[in-house]
Amino acid sequence: GAVVSQHPSRVICKSGTSVKIECRSLDFQATTMFWYRQFPKQSLMLMATSNEGSKATYEQGVEKDKFLINHASLTLSTLTVTSAHPEDSSFYICSATQGAFLNEQFFGPGTRLTVL
Amino acid sequence: KNEVEQSPQNLTAQEGEFITINCSYSVGISALHWLQQHPGGGIVSLFMLSSGKKKHGRLIATINIQEKHSSLHITASHPRDSAVYICAVGLIASGSRLTFGEGTQLTVNP
Numbered sequence: 001g002a003v004v005s006q007h008p009s010r011v012i013c014k015s016g017t018s019v020k021i022e023c024r025s026l027d028f029q030a031t032t033m034f035w036y037r038q039f040p041k042q043s044l045m046l047m048a049t050s051n052e053g054s055k056a057t058y059e060q061g062v063e064k065d066k067f068l069i070n071h072a073s074l075t076l077s078t079l080t081v082t083s084a085h086p087e088d089s090s091f092y093i094c095s096a097t098q099g100a101f102l103n104e105q106f107f108g109p110g111t112r113l114t115v116l
Numbered sequence: 117k118n119e120v121e122q123s124p125q126n127l128t129a130q131e132g133e134f135i136t137i138n139c140s141y142s143v144g145i146s147a148l149h150w151l152q153q154h155p156g157g158g159i160v161s162l163f164m165l166s167s168g169k170k171k172h173g174r175l176i177a178t179i180n181i182q183e184k185h186s187s188l189h190i191t192a193s194h195p196r197d198s199a200v201y202i203c204a205v206g207l208i209a210s211g212s213r214l215t216f217g218e219g220t221q222l223t224v225n226p
Contacts, residue, residue, distance in 0.1 A: 034213070038157075043202065043216040091157050105149070105214065109158035 002028045004096050006108035013084055014116055021079045021111045023094030029074035030096035034105070035067075038091040050077050084115040119143055122203050122217035129224050135190040137220045139203030142184065149214065150177050150188045151202040159202075162188070193224045 003026040013019050023033055032051050036044040048069050050056040056069035068080040077096075081088055091112055095105040123138045139148070150162040163170050163177040165186065170177050174193075179186040190197055203217040 043218050044159075044204075045216075046213060049213060093157075093159060095159075104161060104164045107151070107159040107161060109156075112157065 002026075002096075002098075002104075002106040004030075004094065004106045004108040006092075006094060006111050008111060009109060010112045010114075012114045012116065015085055016083055018080055018082045019084055019113060021081075021092055021094075021113075023077045023079070023096070023108050025075045025096045025106070028096075028098055028106075030077075030098065031074065032097050033071055033077040034095045034097075035069060035077075035079050036093045036095070038093060038110075044093060047079075081113065084113070086115045089113055089115045118218070119207070119215050120203055120205055120217040122201075122220050124220060125218065126221045127223070129193050129222070131194055131224055131226050133193050133224075135193050135197075135222065135224075137188045137201050137203075137222070139186045139188070139217055140184060141186075141203075141205050141215075144208045145184075145205040146208050147206045148179055148186050149204040149206070150186075151204060153200040153202060153219070155199070162201075190222075195224045195226050198223050 005024045007022045035047045037047050038044050046059050047062045048056045048058045050069050050071040052071050052074050058064045071077040091110050093110040094108045097105045120141050129135055147164050147166045149164050152160045152162050165179040174191045176189040200219040200221050202219045204214040
C-alpha cells in the first residue's frame with residue numbers, strides 16, 4: 001500500500017521557537033494532503049487541507065499565520081508551527097490522497113510536539 | 117449530536133473472542149473508513165467502504181447505506197489487536213475531508 005512518512009516523529013522545543021514538520025508521500029503523488037491535530041484522549045481534528053501548488057484551506061478556528069502550510073510538490077507538504085506555545089503541544093498527523101472523491105487517505109505516523 | 121457516533125467507547129475482551137464495533141452517521145456519505153491507532157499514535161487505514169462488505173484477514177467491515185451504519189468485526193481477537201479503532205466518514209458535501217468518530221478503545225487480554 002501507499003506510504004506516507006512524517007519527520008520528525010518527535011520534537012521538543014522552547015516556547016517562542018518555530019517548528020517545521022514534513023509530510024511525504026513516498027510512492028505516489030498526493031494531490032491533496034490534510035493536516036490533523038490530536039489532543040490526548042480526543043479524536044483527530046482537521047486543521048487544514050492543502051492542494052499542491054495552491055494555498056491551504058484552513059478550518060474555522062485554526063490560525064493560518066500560526067500554522068503555515070506549504071505544499072510545494074506532489075510528494076511533500078510542510079506544517080510550520082510559528083512562535084510555538086505550550087498549548088500547541090499535541091500530536092500532529094498528516095494524510096495524503098491521490099484524488100478528490102472516493103479516494104483512500106493514507107496516514108502518516110504522526111509527530112509528537114512538546115513545547116516547553 | 118455528532119455526525120459520527122461510535123459504540124462502545126471502551127471494550128475489553130478475552131483473547132479469542134469475537135468483537136464488534138459499531139459506527140452510525142447522520143448524513144449522506146461518499147465513503148466510510150475504519151482506522152486503527154496504536155498507543156504510539158500512528159494511524160493505519162484498515163478499510164474504506166462505500167457499500168457492502170470487506171474482509172482482510174481476521175477483520176471484517178460492513179456498511180448499510182440505508183441504515184447509515186457500519187460495523188467492524190474482529191474474529192479470534194488477540195492482545196495485539198488492542199488499539200483505538202476510529203470510524204471516519206467522507207461527507208458528500210466535503211469531498212475528501214473526513215469527519216471522525218470519537219474512537220473505541222479496545223483492550224484484548226491474554
